[in-house]
Amino acid sequence: MLASSAIFRRQQFLIRSLGGHSSNIHRERMQAIKCVSGSALEADGQSILRAIVPTFDPFRYKGQAGKVAVIGGCREYTGAPYFAAISALKIGADLSHVFCTKDAAGVIKSYSPELIVHPVLEESYNIRDDEKSIISSKVLADVAKWMERFDCLVVGPGLGRDPFLLDCVSEIMKHARQLNIPIVVDGDGLFLVTNNLDLVSGYPLAVLTPNVNEYKRLVEKVLDCEINDQDAPEQLLSLARRVGGITILRKGKCDIISDGETVHVVSVFGSPRRCGGQGDILSGSVAIFSSWARQQNLATGDNLRGSPSNPMVVGSIAASTLLRKAASTAFGKKKRATLTTDIIECLGISLEEICPAS
Numbered sequence: 425m426l427a428s429s430a431i432f433r434r435q436q437f438l439i440r441s442l443g444g445h446s447s448n449i450h451r452e453r454m455q456a457i458k459c460v461s462g463s464a465l466e467a468d469g470q471s472i473l474r475a476i477v478p479t480f481d482p483f484r485y486k487g488q489a490g491k492v493a494v495i496g497g498c499r500e501y502t503g504a505p506y507f508a509a510i511s512a513l514k515i516g517a518d519l520s521h522v523f524c525t526k527d528a529a530g531v532i533k534s535y536s537p538e539l540i541v542h543p544v545l546e547e548s549y550n551i552r553d554d555e556k557s558i559i560s561s562k563v564l565a566d567v568a569k570w571m572e573r574f575d576c577l578v579v580g581p582g583l584g585r586d587p588f589l590l591d592c593v594s595e596i597m598k599h600a601r602q603l604n605i606p607i608v609v610d611g612d613g614l615f616l617v618t619n620n621l622d623l624v625s626g627y628p629l630a631v632l633t634p635n636v637n638e639y640k641r642l643v644e645k646v647l648d649c650e651i652n653d654q655d656a657p658e659q660l661l662s663l664a665r666r667v668g669g670i671t672i673l674r675k676g677k678c679d680i681i682s683d684g685e686t687v688h689v690v691s692v693f694g695s696p697r698r699c700g701g702q703g704d705i706l707s708g709s710v711a712i713f714s715s716w717a718r719q720q721n722l723a724t725g726d727n728l729r730g731s732p733s734n735p736m737v738v739g740s741i742a743a744s745t746l747l748r749k750a751a752s753t754a755f756g757k758k759k760r761a762t763l764t765t766d767i768i769e770c771l772g773i774s775l776e777e778i779c780p781a782s
């Protein structure tokens with residue numbers, strides 16, 4: 425009895441958080457979700473994918489299907505920015521850029537000729553103190569001249585935590601925000617943002633994609649408490665509200681997504697392999713899917729029927745759904761040997777099964 429009343433209260437809470445009682449909007453949102461296991465609400469990721477993935481059109485030109493840029497890649501990490509950038513391309517973006525340090529650029533280029541790689545970021549070890557101000561301005565100028573072309577930035581995969589580099593990235597984020605360019609923040613970008621919440625606070629075009637550690641740091645900083653797994657959706661909703669209604673995708677056994685208005689869960693089974701890099705696929709995927717969701721919103725001036733109204737939430741649900749399906753397919757083929765590159769190879773076929781190309 426106690427357990428069932430707790431579940432009932434949880435359902436009531438989630439229903440309220442999914443848009444309250446207002447008739448049509450509520451009914452439409454409820455079509456996009458269905459109740460699973462009595463205590464969590466599952467997003468209909470496949471319907472969302474079908475609604476936002478653009479059809480092929482002979483009159484479209486290069487760039488219209490999306491241009492994304494990843495800010496990340498340093499001496500230690502070259503895989504993460506590659507995974508994020510190539511995933512956006514494999515899903516259907518037309519162009520994918522990487523802005524990284526000089527040390528990382530040659531390596532990332534060697535992984536793929538498809539990526540456009542800019543060796544513009546600098547780390548402290550490479551520069552003198554008296555050069556910092558001038559180099560910081562140059563880094564911003566080098567990125568800013570490209571900025572207006574991008575539909576979305578992904579800040580953080582493999583960025584590292586060098587203080588000078590992070591200061592430069594803060595300036596890049598402020599500039600992107602001035603231009604209203606969406607920003608997906610992941611990896612070390614979350615380390616930066618957790619210590620400088622003003623960079624994203626109140627920016628509706630920001631998405632944070634924390635893993636378990638990154639989420640713990642965010643919760644401690646913003647809510648000044650521990651992670652509460654019993655009431656995970658409620659805690660995420662509060663967190664998103666406290667950071668001014670930005671979208672947060674909490675990764676884990678289930679991915680939970682909230683923008684402070686609604687809470688959605690994606691729990692379709694993925695892969696039991698926890699190899700590094702799957703979060704990087706996710707961040708690149710959120711970038712392209714949210715760009716497509718925004719395009720839909722702008723084109724129709726309306727929400728997608730039966731979907732959440734926030735394109736950043738829509739893009740997050742789509743990305744989580746596809747990543748988990750691709751991970752499941754890759755695991756089916758490679759079992760214990762499954763690696764992130766195998767999952768990336770399954771993005772195309774997984775999307776094809778949901779939205780055939782013709």
Ligand SMILES: NC(=O)C1=CN([C@@H]2O[C@H](COP(=O)(O)OP(=O)(O)OC[C@H]3O[C@@H](n4cnc5c(N)ncnc54)[C@H](O)[C@@H]3O)[C@@H](O)[C@H]2O)[C@@H](O)CC1
Pocket residue numbers: 500501502503504505580581582583584610611612635636637638700701703704
């Ligand atoms: N091939 C690459 O270049 C990769 C680079 N990566 C980059 O590496 C940087 C640091 O990211 P991390 O994800 O390692 O940073 P985190 O701060 O999330 O993780 C730090 C450590 O915590 C451990 N950890 C993970 N899950 C845990 C759990 N549930 N409980 C307790 N400990 C746990 C991890 O093993 C890791 O050693 C980021 O820039 C990220 O983008 C990663 O994306 C992985 C792939």
Ligand SMILES: Nc1ncnc2c1ncn2[C@@H]1O[C@H](COP(=O)(O)OP(=O)(O)OP(=O)(O)O)[C@@H](O)[C@H]1O
Pocket residue numbers: 611634635636675676677678679694695698699700701702703704705706744747748
């Ligand atoms: N315990 C789990 N069970 C099933 N799927 C999971 C689990 N943990 C994470 N995932 C899936 O893996 C994806 C990546 O999450 P993860 O926590 O590995 O990110 P990450 O640590 O940032 O990865 P990266 O190594 O790229 O930095 C999530 O979107 C989620 O769907």
Ligand SMILES: [Mg+2]
Pocket residue numbers: 610611635703704
């Ligand atoms: Mg990560």
